[in-house]
Amino acid sequence: MPPAAELDHIDRAILRLIQRDASLSLAEIAKEVGLTPTPCWKRIRRMEQAGVVTGRVALVEPAAVGLDVSVFVAIETGDHSADWIDRFAATVAKMPQVLACWRLGGDVDYLLHVVVSDMAAFDAFYRRLTAEVPSLRKVTSRFAMERVKDTTALPI
Numbered sequence: 001m002p003p004a005a006e007l008d009h010i011d012r013a014i015l016r017l018i019q020r021d022a023s024l025s026l027a028e029i030a031k032e033v034g035l036t037p038t039p040c041w042k043r044i045r046r047m048e049q050a051g052v053v054t055g056r057v058a059l060v061e062p063a064a065v066g067l068d069v070s071v072f073v074a075i076e077t078g079d080h081s082a083d084w085i086d087r088f089a090a091t092v093a094k095m096p097q098v099l100a101c102w103r104l105g106g107d108v109d110y111l112l113h114v115v116v117s118d119m120a121a122f123d124a125f126y127r128r129l130t131a132e133v134p135s136l137r138k139v140t141s142r143f144a145m146e147r148v149k150d151t152t153a154l155p156i
Contacts, residue, residue, distance in 0.1 A: 007047075067115040069122060075110040
């Protein structure tokens, strides 16, 4: 992946546009950044090949598909071995309710963002997580009351 310094102002403008709306046509993107379609496409392709652009997705409103409960789960473990870390990562990877999992420094080892339909679904998720992952010292769940800001766009 190229260093950020190798991305010029046009690359950054392209990234801002496609982060906001990946369905824009190549012609629309090119026009907006002041290029013709071919050099614009080459820039996008270069950024994809370099790993700057890692995918294109549709964003879905969770409540519109019945996933009304958003939970942030803080995990502290008593085992920091490579085997435990691998087992934990594999378990979390196969749980579709986990949107994001971050390994942290400090008093909490991992932070999960979990979405479920209701409290019963969260209870089932919690029971599965604690059954499949040994050596969990502390699992603390925080339930979101309101989504104030939620974006996938980086401040480029």
